[in-house]
Amino acid sequence: MKNDELLAAFDQGDRRKIMTLYWDQGLAKLADGDENAGCFYLVHAYVFALEDGAPEAEDIRSELKKRGREA
Amino acid sequence: MTNLSDVRVDVAKAKGLPNAHYVSDTVFEEEREAVLFANWSGVGFGKDIPNEGDAMPVDFLGMPLLLVRDQDMQVRVYQNTCRHRGMILVQEKGNIRGTIRCPYHSWCYGLNGQLRSTPHVGGPGQNLHDDIKRDELGLIEIRSHVFMDVVFVNVSGTAAPFEEAHAELIARWAEFADKPIYHGGADSSFTLEVQTNWKLAVENYCESYHLPWVHPALNSYSRLEDHYNVEEPLKFSGQGTLVYQQLNGEGGETFPDFEGLSDKWDTSAEYITVYPNTLIGVHRDHVFVIVLEPKAKDRTVEHIELYYAAPEAAEDGFADLRAANTKQWKLVFEEDIFVVEGMQKGRMGRFFDGGKFSPAMDSPTHMFHDWVAAQLEPGRMAAE
Numbered sequence: 001m002k003n004d005e006l007l008a009a010f011d012q013g014d015r016r017k018i019m020t021l022y023w024d025q026g027l028a029k030l031a032d033g034d035e036n037a038g039c040f041y042l043v044h045a046y047v048f049a050l051e052d053g054a055p056e057a058e059d060i061r062s063e064l065k066k067r068g069r070e071a
Numbered sequence: 072m073t074n075l076s077d078v079r080v081d082v083a084k085a086k087g088l089p090n091a092h093y094v095s096d097t098v099f100e101e102e103r104e105a106v107l108f109a110n111w112s113g114v115g116f117g118k119d120i121p122n123e124g125d126a127m128p129v130d131f132l133g134m135p136l137l138l139v140r141d142q143d144m145q146v147r148v149y150q151n152t153c154r155h156r157g158m159i160l161v162q163e164k165g166n167i168r169g170t171i172r173c174p175y176h177s178w179c180y181g182l183n184g185q186l187r188s189t190p191h192v193g194g195p196g197q198n199l200h201d202d203i204k205r206d207e208l209g210l211i212e213i214r215s216h217v218f219m220d221v222v223f224v225n226v227s228g229t230a231a232p233f234e235e236a237h238a239e240l241i242a243r244w245a246e247f248a249d250k251p252i253y254h255g256g257a258d259s260s261f262t263l264e265v266q267t268n269w270k271l272a273v274e275n276y277c278e279s280y281h282l283p284w285v286h287p288a289l290n291s292y293s294r295l296e297d298h299y300n301v302e303e304p305l306k307f308s309g310q311g312t313l314v315y316q317q318l319n320g321e322g323g324e325t326f327p328d329f330e331g332l333s334d335k336w337d338t339s340a341e342y343i344t345v346y347p348n349t350l351i352g353v354h355r356d357h358v359f360v361i362v363l364e365p366k367a368k369d370r371t372v373e374h375i376e377l378y379y380a381a382p383e384a385a386e387d388g389f390a391d392l393r394a395a396n397t398k399q400w401k402l403v404f405e406e407d408i409f410v411v412e413g414m415q416k417g418r419m420g421r422f423f424d425g426g427k428f429s430p431a432m433d434s435p436t437h438m439f440h441d442w443v444a445a446q447l448e449p450g451r452m453a454a455e
Contacts, residue, residue, distance in 0.1 A: 047179060047188065051168070051172045069193075
């Protein structure tokens with residue numbers, strides 16, 4: 001994840017972009033076998049998806065839930 | 072503690088509320104709890120949150136409230152405080168697309184108040200913890216009810232349901248109460264900041280005695296004898312006129328009327344205080360609402376909104392007539408400022424004894440005092 005890209009998304013209040021960046025990073029970490037780091041980023045992706053009312057929230061929640069990290 | 076024994080007697084013998092009810096911080100706080108929080112107080116308007124997800128924070132006497140239009144298009148009111156660390160949740164009016172996210176640790180609440188997510192609450196990447204029971208940690212909902220687009224709240228949660236508490240008023244105005252009203256838009260909304268206790272604005276509104284002196288323009292068509300008192304003891308009070316005249320535009324046009332009104336309303340209009348702090352005026356063709364926002368013992372903001380009987384009256388074709396109507400009412404309400412501010416100043420006179428009412432003309436005002444005193448009695452008796 002490019003930090004400057006994330007900060008720019010925060011500056012612009014672009015929740016969808018923030019969600020996407022965190023989600024991609026979370027999935028990448030999970031693919032690397034780092035569940036804790038992956039879920040950390042997925043949690044952030046989930047929060048911004050919820051706040052944005054994004055339909056992806058349900059997919060992110062499912063990823064967390066199957067790892068016992070969300071209800 | 073003030074002596075209210077002279078207030079709760081017949082208007083012919085009564086005195087008004089003692090000075091302390093206008094100039095004392097202690098009594099202001101007592102009334103906040105017993106009068107404003109324990110009853111149904113107006114705090115806002117449905118028209119300010121018209122769309123799903125619209126949210127508006129309101130500071131009501133120091134109590135942070137959040138007015139929300141939920142997914143069922145119902146108005147809901149929450150304490151605007153996160154259940155986690157007590158952070159204010161929403162600080163600016165806006166639209167919530169998804170969830171209400173606390174800006175501190177990002178606890179997320181649905182528009183229905185349910186706690187949706189608690190990020191990292193069980194440690195990094197873990198949103199669950201056995202001791203964080205989401206179904207017990209939703210937003211605190213404040214009892215609310217919308218009547219004539221006014222959002223009323225009962226902070227204490229102890230008042231009778233709104234429909235019960237105000238059944239007599241709803242019945243009296245049945246011809247208006249069940250009909251939709253249409254806000255006139257930006258030209259039909261204004262606020263007045265007045266240096267007075269909120270009750271003095273109520274008291275002035277309740278009576279017609281002052282009209283010929285404070286509103287001389289009314290004398291040409293709306294004489295004192297054309298008015299009547301509206302009185303429902305311990306419920307509401309106000310005044311009515313028998314000679315309401317519709318506003319005419321340059322081409323003689325008038326606002327459309329509410330449908331199905333009885334003949335009485337051809338020339339009648341009524342101005343009633345929904346105790347404690349909401350003033351409503353109904354006419355055949357429009358309604359105005361004034362929510363009094365008490366800011367301090369001697370400072371009040373009057374939020375004034377005008378509504379019409381038909382949607383076309385809120386559209387461009389009626390813009391000029393709406394502007395004229397707003398101007399007309401604004402003049403009247405501004406003319407009242409010097410008296411409500413003057414009565415506030417007068418109550419610094421330490422020998423003022425609450426005042427002597429005119430039994431004929433002031434009974435709606437006395438009725439309000441009697442009601443205020445009645446609200447204070449239970450708390451005082453419990454403290455004894």
